[in-house]
Amino acid sequence: MVELKNTTATIKLNTGASIPVVGLGTWRSTEADDGYKAVRKALEVGYRHIDTAAIYQNEGQVGKAINDSGVPRSEIFVTTKLWCTQQHNPKEALEQSLKRLGLDYVDLYLMHWPVSLSPRTIKDGNLLTIPVREDGARDVEISDWNFIKTWELMQELPATGLTKAIGISNFSINNIKDLLASPGNKIVPAMNQVELHPLLPQQELIDFCHSKDIIIEAYSPLGSNNAPLLTQKTIIEVAKKNNVTPAQVVISWHVQRGYVVLPKSVNADRIVANLKTFTLSKEDFDAVSNISKVEGEKRIVVPDWSPFVPFV
Numbered sequence: 478m479v480e481l482k483n484t485t486a487t488i489k490l491n492t493g494a495s496i497p498v499v500g501l502g503t504w505r506s507t508e509a510d511d512g513y514k515a516v517r518k519a520l521e522v523g524y525r526h527i528d529t530a531a532i533y534q535n536e537g538q539v540g541k542a543i544n545d546s547g548v549p550r551s552e553i554f555v556t557t558k559l560w561c562t563q564q565h566n567p568k569e570a571l572e573q574s575l576k577r578l579g580l581d582y583v584d585l586y587l588m589h590w591p592v593s594l595s596p597r598t599i600k601d602g603n604l605l606t607i608p609v610r611e612d613g614a615r616d617v618e619i620s621d622w623n624f625i626k627t628w629e630l631m632q633e634l635p636a637t638g639l640t641k642a643i644g645i646s647n648f649s650i651n652n653i654k655d656l657l658a659s660p661g662n663k664i665v666p667a668m669n670q671v672e673l674h675p676l677l678p679q680q681e682l683i684d685f686c687h688s689k690d691i692i693i694e695a696y697s698p699l700g701s702n703n704a705p706l707l708t709q710k711t712i713i714e715v716a717k718k719n720n721v722t723p724a725q726v727v728i729s730w731h732v733q734r735g736y737v738v739l740p741k742s743v744n745a746d747r748i749v750a751n752l753k754t755f756t757l758s759k760e761d762f763d764a765v766s767n768i769s770k771v772e773g774e775k776r777i778v779v780p781d782w783s784p785f786v787p788f789v
């Protein structure tokens with residue numbers, strides 16, 4: 478029988494800080510006090526890494542849970558993200574996030590997408606939304622702004638103490654190359670958080686980021702809403718063979734690949750179980766790695782940012 482253990486391993490960022498390899502994802506943990514209860518449970522059972530974002534609309538719940546948990550702030554790694562409507566002013570956006578969170582700083586602040594949305598059509602002042610033009614398309618700023626300008630502004634944030642590190646999310650190899658080659662680039666992103674799971678293994682992106690000292694984080698690691706990967710034949714077989722749950726197979730596979738993984742759950746038992754990982758045998762590891770070769774790759778999170786195309 479394999480040994481399941483609470484995952485306490487960490488990875489070093491290019492800032493020197495350590496990030497726990499398993500973090501609690503909170504996308505869609507917004508209903509009632511779902512986000513609050515999930516984060517309280519997670520911190521109670523040993524998670525020390527919580528991932529949120531301004532657009533998840535749950536920073537208030539998440540921050541309150543952190544503050545109520547009794548776990549010293551210095552022991553928790555907290556990430557939030559800059560929403561696309563605020564790319565012209567990341568400092569103000571971060572200050573607003575911190576206010577909602579009720580925290581003095583975050584450990585990591587990510588540019589959520591390499592896409593700027595114009596706030597000009599927003600009437601009620603709420604920037605945490607997706608503005609659309611009259612024709613119904615998302616109001617993407619394409620000619621007068623780009624992610625390089627946003628990154629230049631974000632680079633000023635670590636010196637303010639409001640965040641310990643800065644990074645990016647949903648960046649392709651080409652976009653990272655452009656960012657690093659830009660004349661104003663002074664800081665290599667500490668992190669690139671991307672969709673990553675057995676149907677989208679992203680080996681080339683992982684290798685590229687690691688070669689640049691950028692750590693990868695997997696979002697939607699179970700295949701996102703309703704965890705479609707957990708009913709996949711090979712994953713069920715490996716789970717049965719090792720007497721563990723399908724989610725533990727997938728999360729352990731991620732951990733073994735050497736990056737950070739952010740399973741989301743609002744269910745107390747699953748939160749407990751998702752922190753427990755084991756070492757897959759080479760045969761089982763290869764079987765999970767092979768799924769995308771047999772079934773084809775599948776990207777689940779594909780918002781329409783046209784005319785900007787992020788994943789090229």
Ligand code: A2P
Nearest residue numbers: 697698699700701703704724740741742743747
């Ligand atoms: P729930 O929050 O009700 O537990 P991802 O992390 O890839 O975004 O996947 C999140 C989805 O997977 C959610 O629907 C979540 O539902 C579900 N989920 C999370 N952990 C487990 C688990 N251990 N077993 C089954 N489903 C899970």
